Amino acid sequence: MSKMFVGIDLGGTNIKIGCFNSRLKLICKTSAATEANMGPESVVDKIAKTVEKLLKDNGFFRKDIIAVGIGTPGPAKYKEGVIIASPNLPLFKNVPIKKMLSKRLNAPAVLENDANAACWGEYVLGAGRNVKDMIFFTLGTGIGGGIVCGGKLVRGSDGNGAELGHIIIYPGGRLCGCGQKGCVEAYASATNTAKRAAEAVKAGTKSSLKNVLERKDIITSKDVYEHLAAGDKLAKQITDETAEALAIVCVNMLHATEPKRIVFAGGMIAAGDILLDRIRYFFDRYIWPLKKETVEICFATLGEDAGIIGAAALAKQIKKI
Amino acid sequence: MSKMFVGIDLGGTNIKIGCFNSRLKLICKTSAATEANMGPESVVDKIAKTVEKLLKDNGFFRKDIIAVGIGTPGPAKYKEGVIIASPNLPLFKNVPIKKMLSKRLNAPAVLENDANAACWGEYVLGAGRNVKDMIFFTLGTGIGGGIVCGGKLVRGSDGNGAELGHIIIYPGGRLCGCGQKGCVEAYASATNTAKRAAEAVKAGTKSSLKNVLERKDIITSKDVYEHLAAGDKLAKQITDETAEALAIVCVNMLHATEPKRIVFAGGMIAAGDILLDRIRYFFDRYIWPLKKETVEICFATLGEDAGIIGAAALAKQIKKI
Numbered sequence: 001m002s003k004m005f006v007g008i009d010l011g012g013t014n015i016k017i018g019c020f021n022s023r024l025k026l027i028c029k030t031s032a033a034t035e036a037n038m039g040p041e042s043v044v045d046k047i048a049k050t051v052e053k054l055l056k057d058n059g060f061f062r063k064d065i066i067a068v069g070i071g072t073p074g075p076a077k078y079k080e081g082v083i084i085a086s087p088n089l090p091l092f093k094n095v096p097i098k099k100m101l102s103k104r105l106n107a108p109a110v111l112e113n114d115a116n117a118a119c120w121g122e123y124v125l126g127a128g129r130n131v132k133d134m135i136f137f138t139l140g141t142g143i144g145g146g147i148v149c150g151g152k153l154v155r156g157s158d159g160n161g162a163e164l165g166h167i168i169i170y171p172g173g174r175l176c177g178c179g180q181k182g183c184v185e186a187y188a189s190a191t192n193t194a195k196r197a198a199e200a201v202k203a204g205t206k207s208s209l210k211n212v213l214e215r216k217d218i219i220t221s222k223d224v225y226e227h228l229a230a231g232d233k234l235a236k237q238i239t240d241e242t243a244e245a246l247a248i249v250c251v252n253m254l255h256a257t258e259p260k261r262i263v264f265a266g267g268m269i270a271a272g273d274i275l276l277d278r279i280r281y282f283f284d285r286y287i288w289p290l291k292k293e294t295v296e297i298c299f300a301t302l303g304e305d306a307g308i309i310g311a312a313a314l315a316k317q318i319k320k321i
Numbered sequence: 322m323s324k325m326f327v328g329i330d331l332g333g334t335n336i337k338i339g340c341f342n343s344r345l346k347l348i349c350k351t352s353a354a355t356e357a358n359m360g361p362e363s364v365v366d367k368i369a370k371t372v373e374k375l376l377k378d379n380g381f382f383r384k385d386i387i388a389v390g391i392g393t394p395g396p397a398k399y400k401e402g403v404i405i406a407s408p409n410l411p412l413f414k415n416v417p418i419k420k421m422l423s424k425r426l427n428a429p430a431v432l433e434n435d436a437n438a439a440c441w442g443e444y445v446l447g448a449g450r451n452v453k454d455m456i457f458f459t460l461g462t463g464i465g466g467g468i469v470c471g472g473k474l475v476r477g478s479d480g481n482g483a484e485l486g487h488i489i490i491y492p493g494g495r496l497c498g499c500g501q502k503g504c505v506e507a508y509a510s511a512t513n514t515a516k517r518a519a520e521a522v523k524a525g526t527k528s529s530l531k532n533v534l535e536r537k538d539i540i541t542s543k544d545v546y547e548h549l550a551a552g553d554k555l556a557k558q559i560t561d562e563t564a565e566a567l568a569i570v571c572v573n574m575l576h577a578t579e580p581k582r583i584v585f586a587g588g589m590i591a592a593g594d595i596l597l598d599r600i601r602y603f604f605d606r607y608i609w610p611l612k613k614e615t616v617e618i619c620f621a622t623l624g625e626d627a628g629i630i631g632a633a634a635l636a637k638q639i640k641k642i
Contacts, residue, residue: 075611075612131478132478133477133478133482147577147578149470149473149475149477150473150475150476152470152471154470154471154578155471155579156454156470156578156579156580157452157453157454157579157580157581157616158579158581158615159579160579160612161454161576161577161578161579162576162577162578162579163576163579164576164577166576166609167573167576167577168490168569168572168573168607169489169492170492171490171491171569171607176609178609178611179609179610179611180572180607180608180609181607248489248492251489251501252488252489252573253577255482255483255484255485255487255488256468256482256483256485256488256574256577256578257468257475257477257482257483257577257578258476258477258478258479258480258481258482258483258484259477259478260478260479286489286492286501286502287501288487288497288499288500288501289500290396290499290500291396291481294479295478
């Protein structure tokens with residue numbers, strides 16, 4: 001008889017759900033629209049029903065669930081399992097989601113920040129395997145972060161640690177969505193990389209991206225790295241600025257927790273090896289010559305499943321079998 | 322019969338040694354000139370003899386030693402207990418000091434970075450008491466750092482973590498002794514605070530510090546905060562720049578490991594509350610308005626004993642009684 005760990009990645013747009021056996025092998029997965037505007041009761045109900053259907057469709061039952069892990073954007077009281085507020089889940093105010101889901105699925109549950117959950121997934125089964133100290137960045141709309149020190153996820157004193165997107169690299173620089181100036185997120189997230197390209201085009205910089213902006217009225221990060229591959233000079237400059245910003249934060253995190261591996265995930269990594277090469281180039285330019293640093297800078301390997309894998313792995317931690 | 326933990330703080334100029342009972346109460350302490358130019362064999366011999374004499378003078382014997390902790394400047398292979406090299410101990414190249422001292426004192430020993438040892442001392446018995454997550458800076462010739470996460474000292478993948486003085490806050494800025502540009506150490510160490518004042522005076526900025534420079538041919542950090550207290554405008558500006566640099570690194574470390582307390586130690590804190598007030602002021606200016614941060618920014622409380630206390634506390638960890 002198989003027992004299951006359930007990993008849930010609750011985002012503003014989609015809910016991803018996976019069922020994993022005791023060795024964290026993915027048995028089955030599904031996803032559904034969050035419909036966050038229906039409110040927390042309705043979303044929790046939807047999650048529970050989707051989990052039950054997923055299990056049933058694959059020959060399992062609710063009683064097979066050992067434990068549930070849930071990743072959500074913060075800020076939250078993770079220990080208590082309460083979502084305080086979330087820009088992407090606007091009706092979720094002080095929602096005790098851990099308790100609600102635990103009750104509905106009749107199994108213990110654990111709540112974790114979504115970037116931390118994805119970090120933990122990569123650490124356990126992806127790009128972080130075989131090391132004990134890792135830094136994780138996810139480059140999407142914003143920049144999420146995760147830190148593993150000595151084999152343990154760093155949660156911080158209030159569960160809101162590893163907000164690595166908000167490390168200030170250029171004091172007094174670009175305004176970030178968080179209200180600070182000069183955060184790495186304000187330069188190097190997928191969204192802000194694209195935004196910087198659009199700003200440059202609007203300011204008159206010559207680029208093949210000008211046609212894109214005129215046609216679609218927007219430039220995406222995908223446009224930037226497609227035009228980069230096609231040899232556009234502005235796209236190269238914008239990508240370099242993203243890589244430079246990321247390299248500075250890599251140097252800083254190396255001096256903080258001395259990771260053995262620094263892992264990048266999220267939409268922006270579709271830019272491919274050219275981005276990685278440029279991050280490494282700038283890292284070498286910024287890092288001290290005092291001693292040879294052996295940290296590996298690489299891309300994540302689990303893709304979109306990192307969040308559900310990490311959530312399930314965290315569920316496994318609360319219910320060791 | 323009392324059993325002792327011995328804490329040793331091995332610096333380029335002085336060796337400090339303390340004997341602590343099993344509750345880490347300081348029983349007796351002493352110090353001696355390092356005489357690093359005599360070479361590692363001679364220095365180890367001196368440490369051992371000084372420990373033995375200290376014990377004897379206080380009615381104890383070598384056999385009363387349970388374990389020994391040694392703090393030294395890096396870089397080192399801390400696990401193996403080997404000092405690789407050190408700017409302040411120029412003849413120490415690949416010296417297995419842990420093994421050498423352990424043999425001489427017939428007790429197990431542990432080697433730790435000196436700033437980490439002082440951090441651990443403050444954490445266990447000083448300004449870090451009653452929290453689980455702390456950041457530590459020591460502002461001297463350079464800036465040393467320490468990180469405690471969830472009650473554990475962060476050592477990094479190779480034992481060289483928490484080099485917080487080399488976090489880059491102004492990319493492309495002042496050249497640091499480490500070879501990087503824009504490190505917080507290049508602005509806010511006691512030495513570089515004084516250096517910036519001297520540079521400004523030489524560049525023609527009006528200041529009462531000009532007389533000091535003319536009289537002594539040097540300005541110290543003590544001069545800076547004495548003239549600050551006396552109302553000198555340049556001293557105020559220099560102190561503000563130090564405080565601003567430290568505040569930025571506080572914001573960054575808050576977003577990294579989310580400490581509950583950030584503790585400053587070292588010569589520079591003799592500047593007093595005015596320095597602390599300005600660090601807090603700039604912290605409030607740089608930190609996000611997204612949520613209220615409750616981190617406490619404060620001074621260390623153990624003074625020069627932090628290193629030997631921390632080393633003894635680390636010795637206690639390897640030999641629990």
